[in-house]
Amino acid sequence: MKYTELTPDNFLEEMQLISPQVDTERLFKVWDYALDAHGKQQRASGEEYIIHPMNVAYILAQMEMDCTTIAAGILHDVVEDTKIGMEEIESEFGSEIAQLVDGVTKVGKMEYHGRKDRIGNQAESYRKLLFAVVEDVRVIFIKLADRIHNMRTLKYLPEDKQKHIAQETLEIYVPLSNRFGITSLKWELEDLCLKHLYPDTYKEINEFIHEKKGSRDKYVSNYVQMVEQYLKDSDIKAHITGRSKHFFSIFRKKLKRKLSYDEIYDYTAIRIVVGSVTECYHALDVINSKFHPLPERFKDYIAKPKDNGYRSIHHVVISEEGRTVEIQIRSLEMHHEAEEGSAAHWRYKEFYEINTEGKRKLALQTETIAKQVQWLRDFLKTHPLEDSATFLKSLKNDLNVDNIIVKTPKGEYVELPIGSTPLDFAFSVHTDLGFKCKSSKINGRIASLDTVLRNGDTIQIQIGKEMKPSKDWLLFLKTSKAKQKVRSWFRQKELEDAYLLGQKLFDRYYKKTSKVEKRQELLKSVTAVFKYSGVKDFLTALGRGVIDPLKVWEVINPPIEVNVDEKELLPTKPYDNAENVISLDGIDNLLVHFAKCCNPVRGDEIIGYVTRGRGITIHRTKCTNPAFKDLLIKESERIVDVVWDKKSKGKGLYPVRIVIGSMIKPKLQDKITSTILRSKVKIYEQRYVPEKEIFKLFMTVLVTDKKSLENLLTKLKKIKGVIEVKA
Numbered sequence: 001m002k003y004t005e006l007t008p009d010n011f012l013e014e015m016q017l018i019s020p021q022v023d024t025e026r027l028f029k030v031w032d033y034a035l036d037a038h039g040k041q042q043r044a045s046g047e048e049y050i051i052h053p054m055n056v057a058y059i060l061a062q063m064e065m066d067c068t069t070i071a072a073g074i075l076h077d078v079v080e081d082t083k084i085g086m087e088e089i090e091s092e093f094g095s096e097i098a099q100l101v102d103g104v105t106k107v108g109k110m111e112y113h114g115r116k117d118r119i120g121n122q123a124e125s126y127r128k129l130l131f132a133v134v135e136d137v138r139v140i141f142i143k144l145a146d147r148i149h150n151m152r153t154l155k156y157l158p159e160d161k162q163k164h165i166a167q168e169t170l171e172i173y174v175p176l177s178n179r180f181g182i183t184s185l186k187w188e189l190e191d192l193c194l195k196h197l198y199p200d201t202y203k204e205i206n207e208f209i210h211e212k213k214g215s216r217d218k219y220v221s222n223y224v225q226m227v228e229q230y231l232k233d234s235d236i237k238a239h240i241t242g243r244s245k246h247f248f249s250i251f252r253k254k255l256k257r258k259l260s261y262d263e264i265y266d267y268t269a270i271r272i273v274v275g276s277v278t279e280c281y282h283a284l285d286v287i288n289s290k291f292h293p294l295p296e297r298f299k300d301y302i303a304k305p306k307d308n309g310y311r312s313i314h315h316v317v318i319s320e321e322g323r324t325v326e327i328q329i330r331s332l333e334m335h336h337e338a339e340e341g342s343a344a345h346w347r348y349k350e351f352y353e354i355n356t357e358g359k360r361k362l363a364l365q366t367e368t369i370a371k372q373v374q375w376l377r378d379f380l381k382t383h384p385l386e387d388s389a390t391f392l393k394s395l396k397n398d399l400n401v402d403n404i405i406v407k408t409p410k411g412e413y414v415e416l417p418i419g420s421t422p423l424d425f426a427f428s429v430h431t432d433l434g435f436k437c438k439s440s441k442i443n444g445r446i447a448s449l450d451t452v453l454r455n456g457d458t459i460q461i462q463i464g465k466e467m468k469p470s471k472d473w474l475l476f477l478k479t480s481k482a483k484q485k486v487r488s489w490f491r492q493k494e495l496e497d498a499y500l501l502g503q504k505l506f507d508r509y510y511k512k513t514s515k516v517e518k519r520q521e522l523l524k525s526v527t528a529v530f531k532y533s534g535v536k537d538f539l540t541a542l543g544r545g546v547i548d549p550l551k552v553w554e555v556i557n558p559p560i561e562v563n564v565d566e567k568e569l570l571p572t573k574p575y576d577n578a579e580n581v582i583s584l585d586g587i588d589n590l591l592v593h594f595a596k597c598c599n600p601v602r603g604d605e606i607i608g609y610v611t612r613g614r615g616i617t618i619h620r621t622k623c624t625n626p627a628f629k630d631l632l633i634k635e636s637e638r639i640v641d642v643v644w645d646k647k648s649k650g651k652g653l654y655p656v657r658i659v660i661g662s663m664i665k666p667k668l669q670d671k672i673t674s675t676i677l678r679s680k681v682k683i684y685e686q687r688y689v690p691e692k693e694i695f696k697l698f699m700t701v702l703v704t705d706k707k708s709l710e711n712l713l714t715k716l717k718k719i720k721g722v723i724e725v726k727a
């Protein structure tokens with residue numbers, strides 16, 4: 001907003017310059033009255049008091065307010081600061097002006113003691129102000145004009161008062177000016193707040209901008225020319241300007257994106273103002289064809305205006321040199337609205353309409369203003385006479401539409417979206433702080449991690465030594481960045497756990513196998529069999545159950561090879577006829593086969609595993625195959641109880657591997673063989689393996705049931721020279 005030095009001598013002249021429609025004669029009367037009323041009062045600056053109301057009136061005129069509002073602006077401090085009462089204002093200037101003045105006049109200027117009184121007074125004053133705004137929305141414009149002039153002249157007050165007023169402005173008046181869409185006013189207020197709350201930061205930004213101005217202006221004007229040419233080539237008439245960011249938005253960007261001033265300032269910002277909505281989109285097409293667009297940063301506030309009525313297209317593109325260019329595209333009408341806010345819709349004569357009863361009624365000309373007034377009405381309704389502290393807190397919180405600003409214990413600002421929690425705060429300060437977060441304090445009091453933060457809260461995070469995120473966090477985290485971090489942490493953790501489990505499984509199989517390769521070699525070759533590029537990937541897949549452990553076990557420990565013609569020697573039963581030897585819940589004719597790892601024999605306690613598409617595999621209940629033990633746990637739902645079918649008793653032959661260790665003695669091998677054959681047990685295959693002083697016979701025999709096997713084993717053990725028999 002333009003700043004003009006006003007004196008009692010040039011006041012009316014300046015007013016007429018910016019607002020020719022204003023009734024100067026009427027204003028003169030009001031001004032003369034105020035001048036008299038304030039008399040010799042002085043402001044903290046030492047200036048005559050009247051300078052302040054004059055400036056407030058001037059700001060209102062800049063906002064194109066009507067004469068009544070400007071007049072009320074001149075009188076706004078008369079009742080609060082002089083002995084003149086509201087009745088006098090009313091009889092002098094009418095009820096309309098009196099109502100406006102009353103609306104901005106604080107509740108009771110009585111002496112108060114202590115914090116509680118002060119908060120009570122403050123809350124009552126706001127409540128009164130809001131009620132007045134609901135009655136006549138022009139009150140808010142006077143209050144905002146008043147605040148901006150006070151902020152401009154804040155330096156004359158003592159420092160603690162400066163900070164207090166700046167804080168209040170940031171919490172209440174900035175969001176109010178945003179809600180009513182007066183962008184230029186909001187920006188100025190924000191920068192003034194920054195200046196007084198964070199003088200060092202303000203100075204830093206100021207110096208930085210000063211230093212970089214020359215080079216920046218050059219490349220911005222390059223872009224302006226370039227875009228101008230592109231649009232001209234496409235027959236779009238446009239007014240293009242480089243845009244400088246106000247200080248607070250640089251500050252905010254720094255908080256939000258954690259960029260250095262250099263990086264923020266490198267952002268080239270351009271505004272394109274065209275004639276119509278159609279041309280806005282036309283211009284957008286041209287931009288997209290010439291630059292590389294960043295679709296994730298595209299925002300169409302024309303199709304979906306902001307709550308405060310703001311309309312524009314916001315776009316970010318990357319230029320050929322890799323520079324980020326922020327582009328705003330809007331029509332002239334939108335531009336006007338954005339600069340002056342919803343007040344711009346209102347020409348002074350449009351404030352009232354005559355209703356059917358011939359009574360003047362406040363006309364809400366814009367949807368935005370209607371919306372905001374409705375919001376205030378609802379707020380007052382839902383916050384009746386609650387206690388003052390709560391009222392103030394709710395007001396500050398609810399006023400903010402987008403983000404809240406909270407503080408670290410060191411007083412640094414952190415901006416977060418509404419609904420954020422202490423955990424969001426922790427993650428936004430530092431990822432580590434988030435992951436190690438154990439508990440939190442808000443304004444010195446212990447608060448759970450899912451408490452919703454309010455504007456101005458100071459948050460302290462207590463951490464543990466280790467990262468201990470919880471999946472519950474995902475339920476209440478507000479910021480997507482933090483959610484993303486927690487999610488990927490758990491994903492990573494799951495992969496690591498799976499890798500460890502895969503290692504354990506593999507090692508267990510490795511211990512049991514008879515293979516002589518070194519662990520690492522075997523692991524590599526098995527990895528290759530399952531077509532994984534690395535052993536880590538393979539083990540992780542094994543741990544996650546992507547690979548069937550049984551298959552891994554089979555690769556590590558393949559069944560003993562039979563060196564004879566398999567077809568000829570394969571036992572016909574029970575393989576052929578297995579359906580008839582097993583029943584499951586009384587159902588026979590099942591497709592079954594017998595596990596090679598434990599070779600169950602009729603009479604053994606057995607259990608069935610329902611395979612995927614290959615019927616039921618029968619294992620002994622005591623099967624020691626580690627892969628099968630894993631299945632018992634992991635796929636217990638596939639394990640079924642089976643029994644030997646009584647009807648098939650004596651029909652099947654079951655292969656059993658036995659090992660017989662004996663002294664090397666003449667004819668002993670023959671004796672063993674004949675003992676087996678006499679027991680009516682068939683020998684399926686055998687291998688003779690001599691060792692130093694003994695030999696071993698590895699045999700597969702075919703028995704009818706467990707009993708005949710046990711008989712055989714007993715007989716074999718009794719043969720002289722036989723040392724050991726194992727089945």
Ligand code: MN
Pocket residue numbers: 052076077146
């Ligand atoms: Mn004032």
